[in-house]
Amino acid sequence: MPLNILLILVVGGIAILALLLHLLGKSRLVILTPEDARTAWHRHFPDDEILGLTVASDGHAAVVQTDQGPGLLWSFGADTVARHLRDFDLLEKPGHLSVIFRDFTAPRVTLYLNATERPLLQKMMVPA
Amino acid sequence: MNNAISYPDVTQLAVPFFLSAILLELGWIVWRGRGGRYETRDALTSLVLGAGSVVSGMLLGFIAWGFFMWLWSLTPLDLGASALVIAVCFVLDDLRYYWVHRFGHRIRWVWAAHVNHHSSQHYNLTTALRQTWTGAFTWMMIVRAPLVLLGFHPAIVLFVGGLNLVYQFWFHTEAITRLPRWFEAVMNTPSHHRVHHGRNARYLDANYAGVFIIWDKMFGTFVPEQEHEKPDYGLVHNLGTFNPLRVAFHEWIGLFRDVFQPGLTLRQRFGYAFAPPGYSHDASRDTSAEIKAKHLARNPTDAGTPGFD
Ligand SMILES: [Zn+2]
Numbered sequence: 001m002p003l004n005i006l007l008i009l010v011v012g013g014i015a016i017l018a019l020l021l022h023l024l025g026k027s028r029l030v031i032l033t034p035e036d037a038r039t040a041w042h043r044h045f046p047d048d049e050i051l052g053l054t055v056a057s058d059g060h061a062a063v064v065q066t067d068q069g070p071g072l073l074w075s076f077g078a079d080t081v082a083r084h085l086r087d088f089d090l091l092e093k094p095g096h097l098s099v100i101f102r103d104f105t106a107p108r109v110t111l112y113l114n115a116t117e118r119p120l121l122q123k124m125m126v127p128a
Numbered sequence: 129m130n131n132a133i134s135y136p137d138v139t140q141l142a143v144p145f146f147l148s149a150i151l152l153e154l155g156w157i158v159w160r161g162r163g164g165r166y167e168t169r170d171a172l173t174s175l176v177l178g179a180g181s182v183v184s185g186m187l188l189g190f191i192a193w194g195f196f197m198w199l200w201s202l203t204p205l206d207l208g209a210s211a212l213v214i215a216v217c218f219v220l221d222d223l224r225y226y227w228v229h230r231f232g233h234r235i236r237w238v239w240a241a242h243v244n245h246h247s248s249q250h251y252n253l254t255t256a257l258r259q260t261w262t263g264a265f266t267w268m269m270i271v272r273a274p275l276v277l278l279g280f281h282p283a284i285v286l287f288v289g290g291l292n293l294v295y296q297f298w299f300h301t302e303a304i305t306r307l308p309r310w311f312e313a314v315m316n317t318p319s320h321h322r323v324h325h326g327r328n329a330r331y332l333d334a335n336y337a338g339v340f341i342i343w344d345k346m347f348g349t350f351v352p353e354q355e356h357e358k359p360d361y362g363l364v365h366n367l368g369t370f371n372p373l374r375v376a377f378h379e380w381i382g383l384f385r386d387v388f389q390p391g392l393t394l395r396q397r398f399g400y401a402f403a404p405p406g407y408s409h410d411a412s413r414d415t416s417a418e419i420k421a422k423h424l425a426r427n428p429t430d431a432g433t434p435g436f437d
């Protein structure tokens with residue numbers, strides 16, 4: 001197949017599919033209930049004992065207290081990703097909070113928290 | 129046979145078919161409201177990784193080609209290019225695929241290249257295209273050496289390898305549940321390969337087959353999909369990024385960081401590069417064997433059931 005036709009096909013195909021998926025509503029982030037968050041944490045860390053769990057009001061993240069220390073669970077497209085809060089920095093911005101993990105596979109999570117939950121969750125994220 | 133022998137690059141020719149099949153699967157899912165899941169950024173990452181792997185093949189393909197042509201110059205054998213020879217080569221190359229794929233899950237150096245195929249939490253036709261960019265660095269081309277030395281021309285070996293990869297496209301789907309029993313017995317199918325993509329303890333290190341599932345049955349790695357346990361797709365430690373560059377290179381970066389950290393013995397450094405994924409010098413991580421053992425400790429009744437024997 002000529003290279004220029006292959007290129008048009010690949011670039012055009014990817015663009016059309018991405019647009020189509022977006023228009024079909026497939027870009028929506030999953031919204032977590034406390035029960036979902038609990039199940040999701042155990043899916044990622046089956047050996048952890050969950051001691052407490054707070055879901056952000058937008059449903060896109062949860063701070064989880066476990067016997068292994070605090071952890072963060074967040075919406076990742078239609079699914080979730082979780083990390084223990086061990087090696088990270090918090091960047092405080094007016095509209096949001098950025099969690100910078102020193103982890104090449106999960107570099108940054110942006111949390112949109114309202115004024116009441118923000119100080120609470122922030123406090124829970126600090127390892128004891 | 130001379131060196132000018134030429135076969136079509138089947139993976140490139142299949143691109144229009146790949147794209148239409150993805151549209152069909154998506155249409156089916158939207159229409160029926162079941163049969164799989166799609167997510168925009170996940171699919172986009174898969175497609176970009178697929179395109180990138182074609183580019184990587186164009187840029188690095190000469191390494192394997194040069195190696196095979198060197199072997200071809202050494203061997204006195206030439207089986208020609210009859211239909212039967214190509215068919216036999218296809219079957220033997222599928223056995224080659226089984227072992228390369230098994231090494232891909234059991235040797236971290238090879239896993240570092242293969243991991244991105246498993247990095248999606250989805251399982252649809254776009255996942256099939258999430259292919260490696262760094263396969264040339266695993267040196268797994270060596271496993272193909274016997275085929276060339278036996279007298280299969282390198283062009284035939286690469287041609288049947290391309291066919292193998294194209295066959296593997298269609299079974300990355302949840303839209304097909306089970307196929308006729310005789311077909312499931314011999315061929316790799318959506319059901320068998322869903323198991324391979326599962327991060328469930330039960331499904332780890334199972335169903336490495338490319339085209340024929342018989343290799344897994346022969347070498348003891350076959351686990352049938354269980355009615356009561358749906359595969360949970362993705363990695364044991366799922367990625368928190370859709371960035372294709374991070375997906376393509378993350379395990380190499382982790383590997384080299386581990387190997388070159390201070391204070392290790394030579395044996396430990398070697399372990400971080402070539403032991404099964406999950407090896408650690410301080411027992412801070414779990415290999416698949418440890419994950420299975422921990423699962424059985426939590427769920428003792430699963431002992432002796434498929435995937436736990
Ligand atoms: Zn695999």
Ligand SMILES: [Zn+2]
Binds near residue numbers: 256300
């Ligand atoms: Zn696959």
